[in-house]
Amino acid sequence: MESQPRIGVYICHCGVNISATVDVEQVAEFAATLPGVVVARNYLYMCSDPGQSLIQQDIEEQGLNRVVVASCSPRMHEPTFQGAAQQAGLNPYLVEMANIREQCSWVHSDRGQATEKAKALVASVVAKAARLNPLEEREVGVTPGAVVIGGGIAGMVAALDVADTGFPVYLVEKSDHLGGRVMELNRTFPTLESVAELLQPLIERVQNHPNVTVFLNSHVTGVEGYVGNFTVEVSGSPNLQPETMKPETHELGVGSIIVATGYDVFDPHRRPELGYGQYPNVITSLELERRLAEGDLTVDGRSPKSVAFIKCVGSRDVQVGNPYCSRVCCMTTAKQSRLVRELLPEADVTVFYMDVRTFGKGAEEFYDEARAKGVRYRRGNVSEIIRGDGGDRGGRGDRSGRLVLVGEDTLQGRPFDFEADLVVLAVGMECRSDVGELSTLLKLPRSSDGFFLELHPKLRPVDTAVDGVYLAGCCQGPKDISDTVAQAKAAASSAMIPLIRGTVLAESATAVVDPDVCAGCGMCVEVCPYGAPALDPLWGVSRINDVLCKGCGTCAVTCPSKAIRLQHFTAEQILAQVDALLCV
C-alpha cells in the first residue's frame, strides 16, 4: 500500500436513530484526533446521495486512501459505501464500517455511555482501517435455475415468472397437490371471484411448463453453498402420482432459492372459552368457506336465524402470543358476512369487532356495501360462548338452547348477552409450526412473531440475511392474495438478478500463505472444510486455491508457524482493534 494512511471518518446521524443517543459531533471531534485521520465529519444520512458524495469529494480533494463510516451495520450498507468509494477510485476493501446504530444507539439509552462506546468502536475500526490492504474483486459463474419451496399461490407465481424467463425451476411441495391454502377458499375479496377459476389455470400452467419440475410429497432436507451456487437436497420424486411414489434424494444445483412456505391457521382450541370443538355450530372462517361453496348453512337441518362473526381470533391477542394483526380477517369477514346475508336474507348477521381495518384497493367500499346490505357491525369483545339453558336454572338464553355470546359492548361500555345459531370465528395466521426446520437449514432469521425476517422492512422486503434466498407470501408475515402475488413476483425478479447476470462476486478476503515461512506441515490441509490448501509437491509448502477458499480463516489460526494470513481480517488488524478498544 502506498505511503501513509490518510483516513476519512464519517459519523452518520441516521436521522435521529443514532444522534438521539450518541453525541455524533463529539464522536467526530474525537475521531479527528486518531492516528492517520485527516478528516472527520458528521452528516444526517451518510447513505443518501449527498452523504456518499461527501465521501467521494474527500477522496478526490483530500487524497484519502481509507474510509471509515460509523453508521448502521455493515450487513446493511457496506456495499453502498464500498460502491461509493470505488466510483471515486478507491479500492472497496479500503472501506470499513463502525456499527454504532444496531450495536450502540439502538441498544443503549444512556447518552454518555453510548457516546463513549461509539468512540471506542470508531477508534477500533480506524485502527483496522489504517492496516487495510486493497483486494481484488473476483467473479464466479452462477448455476442457472431456482428452487422454489412451497407450491401455494406465492410459490407457483414466483416459479412461473422465473420459468417464463427461461430458467429451470424446481418447485418443491410438501403435500400431494399444488394450490396451498388458497385452495381452501371459495371466493376472493373484494371482487368475489371464484378461487377455483383463479387457481386452476395457474396450477395447469405450472404442471405443463417445460421449465418447471414439480416435486410433490417432497421436502428440502439439506442446503449447501451460497448465492449463485446452491446445492439443494430434496427428498421426494418429481412429477409422479403420490401412489406410485418412491421417495428418493435429489441434489439440485441452482443459483437462487425462493421460500414460499406459507402459514398455519390459528387453532381456536387455544381459545377454549369460545367453545370451538365443544359446540358444532361454532366454526372457523375457513370452515365457513366450504359451507358457502356448498351453499349449505343449515344447523341441525334448520336455517340459522342469527349468524355471528367474531373477529381477531388468534390475532392482536397477547394472551395467545400473537400481538400482530393478521391483515386478512377484516375483509374475509366483510366478504363472508355479505355472502351469508345474500344466502339467508331473513337472518340477522352480526359482526363483533375490535377495529375494522379494511385497507387496500376497493376494500373500504366493499365493507360499506356489506353494511348497506344489512350486516350489523357491533364493536365488542366476546369473552365467552355458552349454550343457553333456557333460563330454567336462572341461566341465560331462550329454551331452544341457542348459543349465547357473552361480552362487552366497547362503545356503550355495557355487557351483553347475544343469541346466535351459528358462530364464525375469524381465525388469524401464524408462522408454520415446522418453520424452525427450514430456518435452521437455510440459516434464515425470523422476527419475534415467528415469521421469516426480511432484510429491510421497506427497501429489501423480499431479500433475507442469506444472499440468494428470497421470501414470497405469508412465510414472511400475514398477507392477502394480492399482496402475496405482488411479493411473489418481486421475489422472482430478485432471484433472477444473479441468474441473469451469470456471475456473482466471489470472496475476495481469502487466506494466503507466505511460502518463506511455511514449514509444509499440512495442518491447514486437514482443517480446511473446502479443500482449498494443498501441499506443493515440488516446494513442500502449502498453496491455497483462492477459488475454493471461502475466507473462514480457520487455517490461519491452525498454522503453527503463522505462515497463513486471512486477508481483511489479519492478526495485525484484529490486535490493533483490540488495542484501540481498550485505550478509549
Add this chain to the structure above:
Amino acid sequence: MAEGSFEPKIVAFLCNWCTYTGADLAGTSRIQYPPNVRIIRLMCSGSVDPTYVLKPLLDGADGVLIGGCHPGDCHYQSGNYKARRRVIALKEILKNAGVDEDRVWLRWVSASEGGRFAETVTEMVEFLKEKGPNPKRREWAV
C-alpha cells in the same frame, strides 16, 4: 466510570453470520443491554486466534466473549467446533498461567436470537461485576 462503581470492559469477537447478525437483531428489535461490550467482527468463531483472547486479558479487559453459530449451523461447516476445542485448550493454559479462565466466555447465538445475545451480555456483565476488575489491569500497568 462513576466513582466507586466498577464497569467491566468486555471485548467480543463475533462471527459475521450468526452472533454478529444476532447482535444486529437485538438492535433492530431495540432490546436494551449494558454498554460494556465492544464488538469486533470476524468471519467465523473458528478464526479466533488464541492471541485475540490473550491480548485483551493481559491488556486489562475484564472479559472476552466469543460468539459463534450453534453446533451444526456454522456457515463454514465446522468453524464453531474448532472454536470450542481451542477455547477448552486455551482455558486450560490460562488456568496454568494464573489467568482467571472464567473471564473467557464462548456462547452460541444464532442470527435470529437477538434476545439471547442481549441476555448473554447482561449475564456476563453481572458475572464480571461480581468477580471484580481483572487484576492484570494493575499488574501490567506501566
